[in-house]
Amino acid sequence: MLALITGGTKGIGKEMAISLSKRGYDLILVSRTDTGFDDIKAKCMTKVSFYSYDLSIEEENYRLLDETKDLDIDIFIANAGYGDIGRINKTDTKKEVNMIKLNDISTFILTKEFLKRFIDKNKGRVLITASAAAFAVAPYMNIYYSTKAFVYSMAHGYYRELKDMKSKAKISVLCPGPVKTGFEERANAKFTIHSLKAEYVGKYAIKKMLKGKFLIIPGFKIKLGHFFAHFVPKRMISKILRKQAEIKE
Numbered sequence: 001m002l003a004l005i006t007g008g009t010k011g012i013g014k015e016m017a018i019s020l021s022k023r024g025y026d027l028i029l030v031s032r033t034d035t036g037f038d039d040i041k042a043k044c045m046t047k048v049s050f051y052s053y054d055l056s057i058e059e060e061n062y063r064l065l066d067e068t069k070d071l072d073i074d075i076f077i078a079n080a081g082y083g084d085i086g087r088i089n090k091t092d093t094k095k096e097v098n099m100i101k102l103n104d105i106s107t108f109i110l111t112k113e114f115l116k117r118f119i120d121k122n123k124g125r126v127l128i129t130a131s132a133a134a135f136a137v138a139p140y141m142n143i144y145y146s147t148k149a150f151v152y153s154m155a156h157g158y159y160r161e162l163k164d165m166k167s168k169a170k171i172s173v174l175c176p177g178p179v180k181t182g183f184e185e186r187a188n189a190k191f192t193i194h195s196l197k198a199e200y201v202g203k204y205a206i207k208k209m210l211k212g213k214f215l216i217i218p219g220f221k222i223k224l225g226h227f228f229a230h231f232v233p234k235r236m237i238s239k240i241l242r243k244q245a246e247i248k249e
């Protein structure tokens with residue numbers, strides 16, 4: 001059994017990797033740097049490989065697909081991503097474009113191509129790490145929220161297509177709220193609301209994905225938020241969420 005995880009070297013991806021290894025999966029972890037890789041290897045009993053790719057570069061996604069085309073991968077997890085916070089006149093447009101390329105373009109290319117492989121084999125699972133941000137709209141982090149709304153929406157569409165074709169290939173989408181990882185540092189933010197532990201979120205996501213659950217929401221508060229988001233007008237949600245994180249300036 002073999003799983004490939006983008007962004008599998010740190011944070012939520014790292015914990016997913018450890019959880020899958022405990023269940024007997026060999027792993028391919030993909031990220032730009034191998035920071036954290038030795039630690040993961042030490043914690044895993046199965047074979048763990050590291051592939052270095054910058055997935056915000058479109059071509060690198062096709063190279064990764066080419067490098068893995070002859071491997072019998074059972075699980076693909078599109079997890080690499082990051083956020084950015086700040087006022088419209090302070091945020092770096094290039095950083096946001098790069099974020100759209102990683103969070104959306106890379107997730108789309110790899111998800112679609114792995115799903116095609118899995119449909120052909122009539123087996124396999126894809127898990128996309130979106131975010132609770134996908135349910136909401138928010139100022140100061142709105143480009144990040146929009147990237148997550150895109151992959152969340154895409155996952156729903158593919159879920160229905162797989163059902164319609166009665167494929168045994170499956171897709172799930174993970175939507176956590178704040179999680180204690182390297183996310184805040186890269187986003188230049190500090191959460192003002194309680195963060196879950198990455199270990200809990202990673203384990204929970206793998207357990208639910210393997211049970212075939214489509215929408216995976218760790219934590220009671222975020223589940224509740226998801227429920228109420230159906231009834232509250234978007235302008236009110238964006239007002240509530242404007243203080244979700246402190247902007248470091």
Ligand SMILES: NC(=O)c1ccc[n+]([C@@H]2O[C@H](COP(=O)([O-])OP(=O)(O)OC[C@H]3O[C@@H](n4cnc5c(N)ncnc54)[C@H](OP(=O)(O)O)[C@@H]3O)[C@@H](O)[C@H]2O)c1
Nearest residue numbers: 007009010011012031032033055081131178179181182183
């Ligand atoms: N933490 C939260 O509060 C939270 C909440 C909801 C959703 N999420 C989502 O969870 C996912 C994982 O984030 P995290 O919180 O675990 O953050 P993290 O600790 O910063 O981990 C991010 C992972 O992605 C890799 N990565 C970053 N840029 C990459 C690139 N251009 N190409 C390839 N790999 C890249 C990183 O490795 P390198 O830096 O070495 O490339 C690292 O392995 C993201 O999609 C994030 O949006 C996070």
